[in-house]
Amino acid sequence: MLLTGDATWQPFQRLIVQAEAHHATEQDRSWTAAIGQTFFRVGRSTALTLRGDLVDDPDGVRTGTPGKLSSITISPWYFYREAHEGVFSNVEFTTFRLPAFSIRPALRIDHSDQPVFTKRDGSLARSNVTALVEFVFVF
Numbered sequence: 001m002l003l004t005g006d007a008t009w010q011p012f013q014r015l016i017v018q019a020e021a022h023h024a025t026e027q028d029r030s031w032t033a034a035i036g037q038t039f040f041r042v043g044r045s046t047a048l049t050l051r052g053d054l055v056d057d058p059d060g061v062r063t064g065t066p067g068k069l070s071s072i073t074i075s076p077w078y079f080y081r082e083a084h085e086g087v088f089s090n091v092e093f094t095t096f097r098l099p100a101f102s103i104r105p106a107l108r109i110d111h112s113d114q115p116v117f118t119k120r121d122g123s124l125a126r127s128n129v130t131a132l133v134e135f136v137f138v139f
Contacts, residue, residue, distance in 0.1 A: 001025050010094040014041040029059035047077040067114035075106035104134040
């Protein structure tokens, strides 16, 4: 069984705040997660997002190892043109129209109360840093 809820709020034209919460039970084992994200439109074609995640997985159902995980992600955006008209052309309950093309570099910092992240030498660590770049094209 999965119980989930989400909320989206746009208090200002340039700011969108989103939150999600999940609680699941699978074969008498459970996990809980919460996600919060802010999107701030800096300019006509630029934005900045900040996202935080928390996962409490005491039985190791989702992660394979019992524990608590958290992460924070920061991502500047560059986007160009708006997506075509249609049901998926904007962020629901907001005035922000999805871009037709975007570049999203991101830096994510993960932490766990258990050593679960594999290091280059094969040992396990309690933290991990990931950098990536996404190129998104909506057609």
